[in-house]
Amino acid sequence: xxxxxxxxxxxxxxxxxxxxxxxxxxxxxxxxxxxxxxxxxxxxxxxxxxxxxxxxxxxxxxxxxxxxxxxxxxxxxxxxxxxxxxxxxxxxxxxxxxxxxxxxxxxxxxxxxxxxxxxxxxxxxxxxxxxxxxxxxxxxxxxxxxxxxxxxxxxxxxxxxxxxxxxxxxxxxxxxxxxxxxxxxxxxxxxxxxxxxxxxxxxxxxxxxxxxxxxxxxxxxxxxxxxxxxxxxxxxxxxxxxxxxxxxxxxxxxxxxxxxxxxxxxxxxxxxxxxxxxxxxxxxxxxxxxxxxxxxxxxxxxxxxxxxxxxxxxxxxxxxxxxx
Ligand code: F6P
Numbered sequence: 001x002x003x004x005x006x007x008x009x010x011x012x013x014x015x016x017x018x019x020x021x022x023x024x025x026x027x028x029x030x031x032x033x034x035x036x037x038x039x040x041x042x043x044x045x046x047x048x049x050x051x052x053x054x055x056x057x058x059x060x061x062x063x064x065x066x067x068x069x070x071x072x073x074x075x076x077x078x079x080x081x082x083x084x085x086x087x088x089x090x091x092x093x094x095x096x097x098x099x100x101x102x103x104x105x106x107x108x109x110x111x112x113x114x115x116x117x118x119x120x121x122x123x124x125x126x127x128x129x130x131x132x133x134x135x136x137x138x139x140x141x142x143x144x145x146x147x148x149x150x151x152x153x154x155x156x157x158x159x160x161x162x163x164x165x166x167x168x169x170x171x172x173x174x175x176x177x178x179x180x181x182x183x184x185x186x187x188x189x190x191x192x193x194x195x196x197x198x199x200x201x202x203x204x205x206x207x208x209x210x211x212x213x214x215x216x217x218x219x220x221x222x223x224x225x226x227x228x229x230x231x232x233x234x235x236x237x238x239x240x241x242x243x244x245x246x247x248x249x250x251x252x253x254x255x256x257x258x259x260x261x262x263x264x265x266x267x268x269x270x271x272x273x274x275x276x277x278x279x280x281x282x283x284x285x286x287x288x289x290x291x292x293x294x295x296x297x298x299x300x301x302x303x304x305x306x307x308x309x310x311x312x313x314x315x316x317x318x319x320x321x322x323x324x
Contacts, residue, residue, distance in 0.1 A: 001119070001280045003033045005049065005089065006098040008066040009040035009073070009105035012257055013125045013139025015265035016066040019100050021057035022273020023123075028054040030281060035094055039069045040101070041076035041108055044085040049092050061266055064142075064259045070101075076108050079115070086116045095119065096280045102126035102137070103305055106288065110301045113286045121276045122288035122301055125269075127257055130174035132308040133299035134290025138272065141264040143170070143256045144181050150252055151185035151218060158216040161246065164206070164238070168221050168231045168251040174308075177256070178222035179315050188217040188323050193224035194310045199234070202227075203241055210244075212324070271296050 006023045008016045020036070027034035036056070038048040060067055075081035089097065096119040099109040109120040124131040127143035147169050158165045167187075171177040175192025182190035189205050191197065202219070209217055221231050229237060235247045261269070268291060275289040275296040288304040290297050 001032065001096045003035065003092070003094045004096050004098060004277065004280060005035040005037050005092070005094045006068070006100065007037035007040050007044060008068050008070045008125065009099060009101035009108070010070060011102065011126060012065045012070045013127050013137070014064040014142035014257070014259055014261035015138040015269040016070075016100055016125050017060040017063050018261055018266045018269035019123055019125060019138055019273045020066065020068055021060055022270040023098055023277055024052045024057045025054050026274045026277035030277065032277070035092060036068050040071040040105070041073035041081070041085060042071040043069075044088055045073070045075050045081050047088045047091070049088060049094075062260050064261060072104065073108070082112055082115060086112065086118060089118065096121070096285070098123060098276045098280070100125040100138070102128065103131060106301055106304055110286065110305065113301070119280060119285035120301070121279050121284065122304060123272045123276050124288060124290055124304070127177065128171050128174050129176040130172060130308060131288070131290070131304055132306045133288060133292075133297075133304045135292055136268060138265055138269045139257070139261070140176065141268075142259060142262045143177055144184065145262055146256055146259055147177060147181035147252060148184045150255065151181065151187070151220070154250055155185070155216075155218060158218060162215045163246045163248055164217045164219065166219050166221055166231050166235050166247065166249045168223055168249070170252070170256045171222050171224060173224045175222045175224075175310070175312060178220050179312055179319065182220035183315065183319050183322065185218065185220070186322070187220040187319070188214070189219045190319050191219070191221045191225040191227060192312065193222055193226055194312055195316060196226040199227050199229065199237060203238065206238065206242060206245075
């Protein structure tokens with residue numbers, strides 16, 4: 001390869017800038033040309049492509065979001081859209097593409113690779129940590145810290161007013177943020193999509209908490225939880241079925257996606273950026289670089305897109321034990 005393009009796609013995540021920086025600097029180090037594509041696949045279709053050099057990415061390692069901007073492109077889901085994107089890549093003599101994003105972005109990358117035999121490498125960037133074949137995704141660690149900080153603050157009010165707080169966190173269909181931030185913030189109960197504990201169990205647990213002397217409670221609810229009720233309905237249901245609870249609902253929302261990346265995310269992004277460029281230099285294509293046991297690894301993009309077999313059992317037990 002000689003000319004590599006990089007784009008960020010899907011939901012932004014803290015550390016995406018550090019990943020772009022790493023890709024650009026690795027290209028510079030290995031004497032390759034690097035191009036930035038703005039607004040994800042949308043920009044690829046519209047030809048928003050510009051050369052980047054090592055100095056183009058100064059002062060961004062510490063910044064949240066993505067300076068290349070991101071989008072969830074509908075047009076790229078069509079054959080015509082992908083054809084335009086491929087034409088633009090060819091126009092700039094680009095011979096490989098690095099996609100920083102989550103599963104939707106990788107699905108698009110795989111299509112580009114299959115339909116046009118175009119070399120692509122994925123870097124997992126999403127706060128959800130829901131990608132198969134990597135222990136962590138870029139942005140997840142920062143989001144965890146943001147969530148824990150927010151819950152710590154809510155706890156002050158919960159304990160001052162003897163209230164029960166239901167706090168909704170992001171994660172789409174994955175419970176990683178809820179479970180880990182829930183344990184870190186000392187939640188009484190954590191509802192995750194992978195494990196439907198049922199509303200009745202939640203009620204029992206809250207009753208037991210009260211009997212055991214707890215005067216306030218924090219319940220973390222993953223946005224994709226399978227209780228069949230949204231968080232406001234859940235709050236009303238608890239209020240109807242349990243006496244003496246003053247309930248408040250807090251949806252953390254997009255504050256979870258913003259902010260300066262943690263050191264862990266910056267280092268992870270830096271490792272994966274270099275790993276992606278080196279993979280392309282080794283002739284690898286249609287793969288994702290990830291991190292497994294602290295080592296940069298490569299898995300086929302198809303594996304990255306497989307359903308993750310979640311390993312939450314230990315954490316669920318820890319959450320149960322530490323919230324007695
Ligand atoms: O994938 C990241 C994520 O923040 C999910 O946790 C959430 O479900 C979704 O994106 C929200 O997407 P949007 O910002 O497009 O509303």
